[in-house]
Amino acid sequence: MGPASYDVIVVGGGPAGCAAAAAVTRAAPAASVLVLDRADFPRDKPCGDGIAYQVSGELRRLGFDVERVFAGTATVSGLALRSPAGVRAHRRLRDPVHVVPRRIFDARLVRQLAGLGIELRRHAVRTVEVRPGGVCLDGRWHARVVIGADGAESAVRRGAARSQVPAWRRPAPVALAIRGYAPELPEFAGSQYITMTDQHWPAYAWSFPIGGGLANVGYGELLGRRPVNRADLLARLHALLPGLTEPAELRAHRLPLSSGRPSIPDGPVLLVGDAQSMINPFTGEGIYYAVVSGGLAGQAAARALAGDGDAGALYRTSTRRRLGRHLRHTSALARLGGWTALIDAGLRAGRDDQRAFDDLVSFGLADGLLTPRLLSRLRLRD
Ligand SMILES: Cc1cc2nc3c(=O)[nH]c(=O)nc-3n(C[C@H](O)[C@H](O)[C@H](O)COP(=O)(O)OP(=O)(O)OC[C@H]3O[C@@H](n4cnc5c(N)ncnc54)[C@H](O)[C@@H]3O)c2cc1C
Numbered sequence: 430m431g432p433a434s435y436d437v438i439v440v441g442g443g444p445a446g447c448a449a450a451a452a453v454t455r456a457a458p459a460a461s462v463l464v465l466d467r468a469d470f471p472r473d474k475p476c477g478d479g480i481a482y483q484v485s486g487e488l489r490r491l492g493f494d495v496e497r498v499f500a501g502t503a504t505v506s507g508l509a510l511r512s513p514a515g516v517r518a519h520r521r522l523r524d525p526v527h528v529v530p531r532r533i534f535d536a537r538l539v540r541q542l543a544g545l546g547i548e549l550r551r552h553a554v555r556t557v558e559v560r561p562g563g564v565c566l567d568g569r570w571h572a573r574v575v576i577g578a579d580g581a582e583s584a585v586r587r588g589a590a591r592s593q594v595p596a597w598r599r600p601a602p603v604a605l606a607i608r609g610y611a612p613e614l615p616e617f618a619g620s621q622y623i624t625m626t627d628q629h630w631p632a633y634a635w636s637f638p639i640g641g642g643l644a645n646v647g648y649g650e651l652l653g654r655r656p657v658n659r660a661d662l663l664a665r666l667h668a669l670l671p672g673l674t675e676p677a678e679l680r681a682h683r684l685p686l687s688s689g690r691p692s693i694p695d696g697p698v699l700l701v702g703d704a705q706s707m708i709n710p711f712t713g714e715g716i717y718y719a720v721v722s723g724g725l726a727g728q729a730a731a732r733a734l735a736g737d738g739d740a741g742a743l744y745r746t747s748t749r750r751r752l753g754r755h756l757r758h759t760s761a762l763a764r765l766g767g768w769t770a771l772i773d774a775g776l777r778a779g780r781d782d783q784r785a786f787d788d789l790v791s792f793g794l795a796d797g798l799l800t801p802r803l804l805s806r807l808r809l810r811d
Pocket of ligand 1: 440443444465466468475478555578584608649683702713
């Protein structure tokens with residue numbers, strides 16, 4: 430018996446994979462779409478659980494019932510930031526964010542796939558073979574287009590590298606972060622709190638309330654500056670969040686940053702979300718990028734099925750159009766990121782002006798730009 434055949438196979442059922450599968454179905458309702466994930470849902474994913482306001486709109490456009498996705502979960506409308514030199518900005522968020530443990534968020538997205546006519550199976554993909562007319566996975570599955578949404582350690586990315594030859598930037602910047610759950614710190618109850626440090630910079634700790642007096646807490650830093658292990662990460666977490674109770678469910682995970690994302694090659698294998706290194710280098714935000722890149726890849730796949738062109742070329746063009754300027758701004762600032770005085774100046778601007786604060790948030794959590802308003806307010810000293 431030959432491999433089971435689909436129009437599109439999405440590997441990974443996280444936010445990027447769910448968005449990609451939904452986007453294919455929305456653009457090409459007759460297409461057969463299969464999502465393969467190595468895990469059964471609900472499953473945990475180490476994350477800060479902070480979900481930018483803009484994610485709701487993106488999911489709604491893709492056909493998800495957003496009210497059900499966020500029902501009964503925490504909405505947070507304050508954000509407190511502390512820069513490496515101790516500049517503090519604590520303001521209301523123009524658009525409240527959600528904080529939802531990924532065990533809940535991802536399972537709710539996956540549950541809605543069936544209603545969109547999308548098949549889900551449990552399978553860990555190991556091999557990817559690009560053949561004339563499509564792609565074969567593990568010799569068992571065949572699709573005209575494959576979307577790799579299988580996260581930071583993507584097997585699809587490794588497999589496709591052999592045949593599609595994407596241009597990798599090496600060494601690509603990757604961060605490592607640990608997260609757990611602990612009682613909220615009273616000082617920042619009800620707000621998201623991010624405290625940056627110049628020790629092992631770029632590095633920061635966070636506390637994001639999930640409701641019921643609990644918070645998702647964590648610490649992350651850029652890899653490659655020093656050897657790092659779990660004990661180091663935990664020690665930094667406690668140093669930056671004094672008074673913290675030892676968190677439960679501690680898990681660490683890598684974050685491939687967008688400042689080192691690979692270029693998007695032609696071909697029938699598209700990478701999205703963490704597999705495409707789509708994580709904001711300043712905030713570690715990746716869910717918004719995952720949903721946007723998943724949506725764009727799904728649309729590109731649907732257009733390729735309709736004979737509009739090569740899937741990779743279509744995805745590259747739409748990504749450039751949609752996120753190109755934002756990604757150029759974040760990458761440019763990441764190159765200057767070693768200069769912590771700039772981050773201090775950004776927080777001074779946000780502390781003194783609500784609209785500069787809003788611009789900072791949109792730059793860090795969604796697709797905002799370094800606006801003239803923000804740049805004109807940067808001051809290197811108080
Ligand atoms: C500690 C930490 C804190 C973070 N905090 C935030 C935050 O607060 N807000 C935010 O927006 N982002 C945050 N991020 C980033 C965010 O978690 C990721 O960007 C996001 O999960 C990317 O989604 P994804 O769908 O691309 O990948 P994932 O969520 O990793 O999903 C990948 C899926 O692929 C499956 N899979 C993997 N390999 C295979 C295989 N071989 N075959 C089949 N299936 C496979 C996995 O089971 C998984 O379900 C954080 C990251 C870390 C590590």
